[in-house]
Amino acid sequence: xxxxxxxxxxxxxxASLIFxxxxxxxxxxxxxxxxxxxMKHLFDFSDFNxxxxxxxxxxxxxxxxxxxxQCCEIFxxxxxxxxxxxxxxxxxxFQYGPTLGMNDFxxxxxxxLTREYGSEVQKKSIVLTSxxxxxxxxxxxxxxxxxxxxFVDEVTYMIALEAFxxxxxxxxxxxxxRDDGVDIGxxxxxxxxxxxxxxxxxLFWGLYYAIPTFHNPTGVTLSxxxxxxxxxxxxxxxxxxxxxxxxxxLYYTGESPKRLFAYDRQSDEGYRGHIISNGSFxxxxxxxxxxxxxxCPKRIVxxxxxxxxxxxxxxxxxxxxxIVTSLLQLGLAKKQLTTYCAAYKERMEAVCKILRDDxxxxxxxxxxxxxxxxxxxxxxxxxxxxxxxxxxxxxxxIAIAGPKFSPIQAHRNCLRICVVFHSVDTxxxxxxxxxxxxxxxxxR
Numbered sequence: 001x002x003x004x005x006x007x008x009x010x011x012x013x014x015a016s017l018i019f020x021x022x023x024x025x026x027x028x029x030x031x032x033x034x035x036x037x038x039m040k041h042l043f044d045f046s047d048f049n050x051x052x053x054x055x056x057x058x059x060x061x062x063x064x065x066x067x068x069x070q071c072c073e074i075f076x077x078x079x080x081x082x083x084x085x086x087x088x089x090x091x092x093x094f095q096y097g098p099t100l101g102m103n104d105f106x107x108x109x110x111x112x113l114t115r116e117y118g119s120e121v122q123k124k125s126i127v128l129t130s131x132x133x134x135x136x137x138x139x140x141x142x143x144x145x146x147x148x149x150x151f152v153d154e155v156t157y158m159i160a161l162e163a164f165x166x167x168x169x170x171x172x173x174x175x176x177x178r179d180d181g182v183d184i185g186x187x188x189x190x191x192x193x194x195x196x197x198x199x200x201x202x203l204f205w206g207l208y209y210a211i212p213t214f215h216n217p218t219g220v221t222l223s224x225x226x227x228x229x230x231x232x233x234x235x236x237x238x239x240x241x242x243x244x245x246x247x248x249x250l251y252y253t254g255e256s257p258k259r260l261f262a263y264d265r266q267s268d269e270g271y272r273g274h275i276i277s278n279g280s281f282x283x284x285x286x287x288x289x290x291x292x293x294x295x296c297p298k299r300i301v302x303x304x305x306x307x308x309x310x311x312x313x314x315x316x317x318x319x320x321x322x323i324v325t326s327l328l329q330l331g332l333a334k335k336q337l338t339t340y341c342a343a344y345k346e347r348m349e350a351v352c353k354i355l356r357d358d359x360x361x362x363x364x365x366x367x368x369x370x371x372x373x374x375x376x377x378x379x380x381x382x383x384x385x386x387x388x389x390x391x392x393x394x395x396x397x398i399a400i401a402g403p404k405f406s407p408i409q410a411h412r413n414c415l416r417i418c419v420v421f422h423s424v425d426t427x428x429x430x431x432x433x434x435x436x437x438x439x440x441x442x443x444r
Contacts, residue, residue, distance in 0.1 A: 156216070343420075348368065
């Protein structure tokens with residue numbers, strides 16, 4: 001297998017060398033000069049421009065303008081509510097905030113998450129962040145040995161891979177990923193192979209970066225058995241598992257899947273705390289507000305409480321967390337979440353029906369029960385990179401091919417479709433065009 005060949009005899013290159021990938025964004029995408037000053041959103045001037053009216057872009061995992069427009073009114077109401085409160089309470093919102101976040105924010109968030117998850121979330125476990133990526137950076141810089149080993153799924157969130165590359169002393173090890181999630185046996189073998197004693201000032205020698213619920217890009221949710229095995233392994237070998245839990249509340253059938261953090265029970269014999277649930281309001285409220293949270297064991301909370309970076313600025317994004325507190329108190333965050341779930345469910349079901357009806361049996365996909373993404377697996381010799389380019393040039397639709405999600409540029413026969421940005425009618429039309437493009441591509 002390709003990943004075995006790259007690993008060789010258990011050796012792995014540093015993060016800065018293991019990815020011979022071009023940047024996630026094309027060269028025409030720039031953050032400097034004239035174009036930077038004209039940018040209206042992150043995706044301007046790139047192949048990921050979902051606002052381009054000339055092509056239906058199915059690449060970006062973000063709410064669309066039809067849904068974000070509703071934020072204007074709810075944020076207006078929440079802002080007025082919070083500012084009236086501040087006038088009577090010393091305007092602490094405009095002061096440096098408590099390191100872990102304001103008490104009322106953490107209280108309201110814990111209540112909200114307890115209700116939505118269907119299992120307890122404790123206020124004392126919550127650390128305010130400016131989104132899941134910010135949380136991941138804190139994890140990498142505060143908790144891990146600077147020569148740590150990072151285990152990642154063979155396909156995973158593409159920009160997390162870029163974040164890991166910034167820590168050039170760390171090693172990135174890809175782990176095989178099956179139809180039901182990470183290969184537990186291979187992860188165990190690799191953990192045993194690479195384990196070492198960390199620097200005494202750091203808690204962990206290694207990290208498994210996981211997306212246990214509605215995985216990006218595959219949409220897979222880990223089974224109860226896999227979750228239990230992961231927790232047991234993390235305890236046995238004393239490594240950290242960081243869960244990118246940004247899609248957990250976007251479930252379209254039944255109840256919210258149990259998060260991995262809840263399997264690491266404090267009542268268990270030998271419990272120390274090896275799991276972080278890294279969450280964000282970007283997917284369930286608004287990406288632009290830059291508010292998230294980490295749910296952490298006590299020993300990890302204390303590391304973050306004493307972080308010089310966090311202490312220097314006080315609570316991260318203190319002002320906006322106050323507005324979000326009012327959104328939670330007034331029930332407006334729940335209202336927006338309900339709107340998102342209804343819209344995304346309709347779009348996902350519409351896309352999956354067309355994929356089932358219009359694609360031949362050799363194209364495989366598992367219909368997700370939540371989240372943002374549908375993952376298509378074509379026959380082994382199929383070139384999804386070339387197909388994606390063909391779709392763009394001849395059918396005015398584009399998604400993201402598998403190698404973008406792989407640290408070893410594997411899964412070239414796969415394609416990720418994001419279903420959430422465009423209206424259901426646009427999604428139906430785009431999916432039909434993509435299916436027509438497949439028939440045309442293979443018949444050439």
